[in-house]
Structures are given as C-alpha cells and as structure tokens.
Amino acid sequence: MRPNRPLFPNRLLSILVLAGALCAGDALAWSAEGHRIVGHIAEAGLTPAARAEIDRLLAGEADPTLAGIAAWADELRETDPEAAKTSARWHYVNFQGRCEFQPALDCPGNDCVVGAINRHYLMLAQRGRPDDERREALKFLVHFVGDAHQPLHAGPRDDAGGNRYQVSLRGKGSNLHRIWDGTILERRGLESGAHAARLLAQAPLPADPTLRSQTPALDWALESCRLVEDGRVYPSAGRHVIDDAFLDARLPLAEQRLRQAGARLAAMLNHALAPPTTP
Numbered sequence: 001m002r003p004n005r006p007l008f009p010n011r012l013l014s015i016l017v018l019a020g021a022l023c024a025g026d027a028l029a030w031s032a033e034g035h036r037i038v039g040h041i042a043e044a045g046l047t048p049a050a051r052a053e054i055d056r057l058l059a060g061e062a063d064p065t066l067a068g069i070a071a072w073a074d075e076l077r078e079t080d081p082e083a084a085k086t087s088a089r090w091h092y093v094n095f096q097g098r099c100e101f102q103p104a105l106d107c108p109g110n111d112c113v114v115g116a117i118n119r120h121y122l123m124l125a126q127r128g129r130p131d132d133e134r135r136e137a138l139k140f141l142v143h144f145v146g147d148a149h150q151p152l153h154a155g156p157r158d159d160a161g162g163n164r165y166q167v168s169l170r171g172k173g174s175n176l177h178r179i180w181d182g183t184i185l186e187r188r189g190l191e192s193g194a195h196a197a198r199l200l201a202q203a204p205l206p207a208d209p210t211l212r213s214q215t216p217a218l219d220w221a222l223e224s225c226r227l228v229e230d231g232r233v234y235p236s237a238g239r240h241v242i243d244d245a246f247l248d249a250r251l252p253l254a255e256q257r258l259r260q261a262g263a264r265l266a267a268m269l270n271h272a273l274a275p276p277t278t279p
Contacts, residue, residue, distance in 0.1 A: 030150050031182030032071040033192045034258060038146040039067030040196030041262025042269065050266075050273040057135045066142050066265075067192060073143035090116035090144060092153040092161060099156055099225035101218060113153060117144050117217040125272040142265060148217060149261035151233045151253075152177050154224035165234070168241045176234065184247050184254045199259050208260075211267050220264065227253070 030038070043066050046054065058064035073091070076084035089111040096105055107115060123129060123137035147153050152162040159165045162176035169179065188195055210219040227233055232253055235242055 030146050030258075031185065032074070033195070034150075034182060034185055035070035035074075035143060035146045036067040036192035037185075037196045037199070037258050038149075038261045038265060039065065039070035039142060040193055041200060041259060042066050042142070042265040044196075044200055045263055045266030045270070047270045047274070049275050050270045053273040054138065054269065057131060057138055067196075069139045070142050070146065072139045087116075087140070090140070091147045093148075093221050094158075094161065095154070095156040095225050097156050097158070099222055099229050101222070113144050113148050114217045114221050117141065117148065120144065121268060121272055124269075127276065138269075141268070145217075145220075145265040145268065146258075146261050148220045149224060149257040150180060151224040151227040151257065152180050154221040155228040155233070156225055157228065157234075162234075166240055167235070169243070169247075179242070179247070180233070180250075180254065184251050185258075187244075187247050187251050196262070199255055199262075202259075205259055205263055208264065208267075210264070216264070216268075220260075224257075 043051075054066065055064065058069065061069060063069070073087065076087065091113055093107065093112040093114060096102070106112070110119075120137040120141040124134050124141060126134070155161055157165075160177075162180065163178075165176040167174050167176055167179060169183070174183070185195070188198070190198065210216040210223075213219050233250070235246060
C-alpha cells in the first residue's frame with residue numbers, strides 16, 4: 001500500500017522530535033526474534049522495485065534480508081560500542097507524564113526514535129547518497145520502526161520504560177521491559193519465520209490512517225504511549241507478581257504491534273525506494 005503523500009517530508013525534521021529518560025544500557029526493544037518477525041512481515045509487503053533495491057544494498061551481508069539485519073542496531077553493543085553509544089537514544093522516547101508532544105521538553109537535539117526514523121528514512125530515499133550510508137540507514141530504519149511499536153519504548157511513566165518496574169514470574173525476578181521484549185512472544189514457541197507466517201495468515205489489518213498522516217512515526221509512538229496510559233501494558237493495581245495468564249492476556253496486543261510495525265515498515269520502504277518519477 002502506498003501512502004497518498006510522502007511519509008516524511010523534509011520540513012518535518014524540525015518538528016518530529018521526541019525523547020525520554022531510559023537508561024541507555026537497558027534500551028532494547030523486542031528481542032532479536034521480535035525484530036526478525038517485523039522484518040519477515042515487511043518482506044512480504046515489499047514491491048518488486050523496493051525488493052530489488054534492498055537486495056542490492058544488502059548484497060554481501062551475512063543474511064541479506066530485512067529479517068537478517070533487523071537486530072543489527074542492538075548488536076552494535078557488541079560489535080561497535082562507540083556507534084552503539086552514539087545511537088543509544090534513538091531507540092526510544094519517553095513522554096513526560098502525558099501522551100502529548102512537546103518538542104523542546106521531550107527531545108532536545110532530536111535524538112529519539114521518531115527523529116531517528118525520520119532522518120534515516122530521508123537518507124535511504126536519497127539515491128545520490130553513497131550506498132554505505134543508505135545501507136546503514138536501512139538497517140537503522142528496520143530496527144527503529146520495530147522499536148517504536150514496543151509500547152514501553154514510548155511510554156509516559158518515569159520508570160525507564162519499565163526497566164525499573166520489577167516483577168516476579170514463576171518465582172524468578174525480572175522487569176516489565178524484559179517481559180515485553182521477549183517473554184510474552186515466547187509463549188508461541190515459534191521461531192521468527194514461523195511466527196511471522198502465522199501472523200501473515202491472519203485476516204488483514206484494518207485500513208491504517210497513519211499512512212495518510214504527515215507525522216506517521218509520531219503517530220506510532222503516540223499509539224504506544226496510549227497503550228501504556230490505557231492500562232493495557234502494566235499489571236493491574238500496580239502488582240509486581242505476574243503469571244502466565246498475564247503473558248497470555250497481552251500476547252495478542254504484542255502480536256498486533258508486530259504486525260503493524262511490519263506492514264508500516266513495508267509501506268515506508270516501498271515509498272522510499274519507489275522508482276524515480278520522470279518529470
């Protein structure tokens with residue numbers, strides 16, 4: 001599906017800024033498997049033109065697919081600590097106690113997931129840029145679209161995106177961020193390809209108004225924020241002991257966010273990599 005207008009006009013660079021207070025060392029969103037699920041879903045929605053350009057840019061990668069590079073931005077912590085430090089704030093946004101956008105307060109310097117999506121989309125779409133820059137932009141973009149859809153990467157609470165919300169599951173300690181990153185998705189017992197295939201076999205998602213928005217990435221972050229605000233992410237009544245019923249109750253929401261992330265990523269890549277139009 002192609003949006004009716006560019007997803008990220010240049011003029012949005014100055015207004016699409018959000019940020020937060022996550023501890024950089026704990027700012028993972030979705031497990032590697034979760035990010036690969038998003039990549040698999042996006043692959044299924046690519047146009048031939050987008051697929052061809054992605055294949056060209058990723059030639060030489062160990063796994064030259066969107067799923068194969070989906071966790072790259074997190075893997076930088078091991079492979080390139082300096083790059084990981086530079087990009088740490090790009091993975092998330094914390095709204096300041098409310099699901100509203102106040103640029104100067106929420107994200108000085110535009111260093112947050114929405115600003116990062118915007119910048120890397122524009123870099124990827126510029127055919128005149130060197131391939132290595134566009135390849136890196138593609139890798140970041142695939143990852144950050146997934147991040148924006150993990151509810152705890154765009155929340156209004158002052159608990160480092162659930163990293164400081166301690167929980168006990170089956171008698172073992174954890175935190176809510178880690179539970180959402182992967183523990184919930186593990187309930188299916190499927191590897192990423194099979195999990196994505198299961199989600200792709202479901203009825204199509206409803207029409208997506210965010211793809212007609214001038215600020216879609218901001219819309220996606222606000223969706224995540226409102227899921228937290230509406231009580232669909234945290235245990236009820238401030239509880240800290242959770243069980244399998246808690247995981248199962250939230251699995252459909254986690255999978256919905258993965259489906260949305262994959263479909264929206266495909267639309268974004270199709271738009272960025274559409275063949276140049278002839279004047």
